[in-house]
Amino acid sequence: MDWDDLRIFLAVSRAESLSGAGRRLAMDASTVGRRVARLERAIGAALFAKTPQGYTLTAEGARLVAPAEAAEQAALAAAEGVAREAGITGQLRIGAPDGCANYLLPQVARDLCEAHPGLEVQIVALPRVVNLTRREADMAIAVSPPDTGRLMVQRLADYRLHLAGHDDYLARHPPLRDLDDLRGHRMISYIPDMIFDRELDYLSATGVEASQISSNSVAVQMQAVRAGAGLGIVHDFAVPSAPGVRRVLMDRFALRRSFWMIRHADDRASRRLTLLAEAVAQGIRAELARLEGVGDACPVRGT
The missing domain is CATH 1.10.10.10 (Winged helix-like DNA-binding domain superfamily/Winged helix DNA-binding domain)
Structure with missing residues (x-):
């Protein structure tokens, strides 16, 4: 019938x-x-x-x-x-490391709010892992999967990082042909004792022991690179937002990391949060593909 x-x-x-x-x-x-x-x-x-x-x-x-x-x-x-x-309404709070929070989530939040005008998106950028057990956020983005807690964990996507410097800085300093040449340059990186996840220990992979300028914020590091203060290890997806910043030694040094989405296990039955998590995941993947593609089109030096 x-x-x-x-x-x-x-x-x-x-x-x-x-x-x-x-x-x-x-x-x-x-x-x-x-x-x-x-x-x-x-x-x-x-x-x-x-x-x-x-x-x-x-x-x-x-x-x-x-x-x-x-x-x-x-x-x-x-x-x-x-x-x-x-037309999902209400509040959605997303916790994320500040690289993701600064360069990816604003565009994702824009698209979510355009699709759901009654939705309020809050982005919590923290230099540490967001605690979902304490309900600091509805969902979290992390750079490594947790191994404890009643959590749902989903791998979102890989992202790339390279050494980079501003054109002004590169023009004033010796050319870069190999990683050994980094010793003659000012390095920008994380404050060592404030690295909250081993996946963020980028500098050690270069063989350089210490940086001259450091911050617990990846956005601050990028701004220092953009100001011509030195060389940093930056996210490829952040490069398009920093005019004049160029990746260097791409054939000598590259890192690949992953973003993970984490949700509290009790939220499994929430259709609303599941739909929003799917939208956030799709948005992050789309922004990564778009911005890394733009970065690939940028000229590079010292390769």
């Missing part, structure tokens, strides 16, 4: 005429009549009796009203659920 036929049956029973049902359904009366006849053939019984007063329900038709209305309510509930999902 087709739900659409039941929908037309209910419209006729309520309007008590084919023309009245047709007006409610934006359908011509002859089509309404054909659909009622099709339903009657499927059931094997007449559902309406035509009288001078209009179409009245037969006994068979009267028995069909209750199940047809139940089907109508189910269809309406499903439609309302879709509508709610298409």
Whole structure:
């Protein structure tokens, strides 16, 4: 039995005429009549009796009203659920390391708010792992998966990092041909005792023991590179936001890391948060692909 036929049956029973049902359904009366006849053939019984007063329900038709209305309510509930999902409201708080928070999540938040005007997105940029057990955020982005806690963990995407410097700095300092040449340059990196995840210990991979300028914020490091203060290990996805910054020694040095999405296990049953997590994940992947693609188009030096 087709739900659409039941929908037309209910419209006729309520309007008590084919023309009245047709007006409610934006359908011509002859089509309404054909659909009622099709339903009657499927059931094997007449559902309406035509009288001078209009179409009245037969006994068979009267028995069909209750199940047809139940089907109508189910269809309406499903439609309302879709509508709610298409227009999610309320607050969403995302915790993330500041590289992701500064260079990826603003665009993701923009797209989420355009898709769901009633949604409020809060981005928490912290130089540490966000604590979901304490509900510091609804979901978190991390650079390594946690090994404790009642959590759902999803690998989002890989990202790349390279050495980079501003054109002004590169023009004033000795050329770079190999990693050994880094010893003659000023390095920018993390404050060693404030590295909260081993995946962020970039400088040690270069063989350089210490940096001259350091910060616990990757955004501050990038601004120092942009100011011509030295060389830093920067995210490829951040390069397009820093005019004049060029990657160097790309054939000698490259790092690959991953972003992970973390959610509290108790949120598994939340359809709302699941939909938002999927949207955030897709948005981060799309921004990574877009920005790293832009970075690949930028000229490089010292390679």
